[in-house]
Amino acid sequence: MTVVAADVVVCEVCGKKNRVPAAAPGIPKCGNCGAPLPWIADADDRTFAEVVDQAGLPVLVDLWAPWCGPCRMVSPVLEQLARRYAGKVKLVKVNVDEAPQVARRFAVQAVPTLLVTHRGHVIARQAGAAPEPALRQWLDNALAARASTSTPPPPP
Ligand SMILES: [Zn+2]
Numbered sequence: 001m002t003v004v005a006a007d008v009v010v011c012e013v014c015g016k017k018n019r020v021p022a023a024a025p026g027i028p029k030c031g032n033c034g035a036p037l038p039w040i041a042d043a044d045d046r047t048f049a050e051v052v053d054q055a056g057l058p059v060l061v062d063l064w065a066p067w068c069g070p071c072r073m074v075s076p077v078l079e080q081l082a083r084r085y086a087g088k089v090k091l092v093k094v095n096v097d098e099a100p101q102v103a104r105r106f107a108v109q110a111v112p113t114l115l116v117t118h119r120g121h122v123i124a125r126q127a128g129a130a131p132e133p134a135l136r137q138w139l140d141n142a143l144a145a146r147a148s149t150s151t152p153p154p155p156p
Contacts, residue, residue: 009037012083023050027057027087036087040079043092045101052092053120058146060139061115062093063108070129071112077132078114081139088143089116116142 006021009028016032022041029036043051052059062078064071075093082091096103096111106115109127116124116139124142126135 007041009040011035011037012086022047023054025056029087038079038083038086039090040082041090041092043094043102044099048094048099048102052117055090055119057088057090058116058118058123058143059090059092061117062091063096063103063106063111063113063115064093065095065097065111068111074112074114074129074135077135080132081136084136085139085143089139114138116146118146 006019008017009020010017011030011033013035014030014033016030018028018031018037020028020037020039022043027036028039041051052061060078060081062071062075064075078091078093082089094102096108102108106113106122106125112127112129114126114135115122123146124138126138130138
């Protein structure tokens with residue numbers, strides 16, 4: 001049973017509006033043209049396991065706080081990356097003020113702290129804001145590292 005709300009996402013390819021739940025098996029695709037949709041969701045202590053740990057694709061976790069200036073600068077960059085990597089990565093924002101258990105689990109010392117996780121494991125971690133090219137490179141490296149460590153698909 002899902003406890004998290006759905007969000008309306010406009011398809012980058014055909015412009016159709018799609019309802020995308022914060023947690024679902026697989027990858028959200030446009031109901032009209034089949035293109036993968038950007039997946040951006042929020043999570044807190046209550047929903048983190050469902051929205052992040054159980055996701056079938058790598059998750060870029062943005063641990064932020066409302067009082068943090070650099071967080072406000074990095075947030076649109078992350079949303080841009082989520083659109084660019086639609087179908088490859090899910091962006092989940094966690095307000096650490098409202099998610100003390102998540103903050104403790106990842107020993108968050110400063111915000112923003114950015115994580116790439118897959119199936120509950122941290123693949124990459126970045127503390128503090130960074131410009132878009134640096135974040136994109138960091139995310140690329142994290143996704144490449146995951147691809148090289150995961151078991152190859154069985155031969156056809
Ligand atoms: Zn579409």
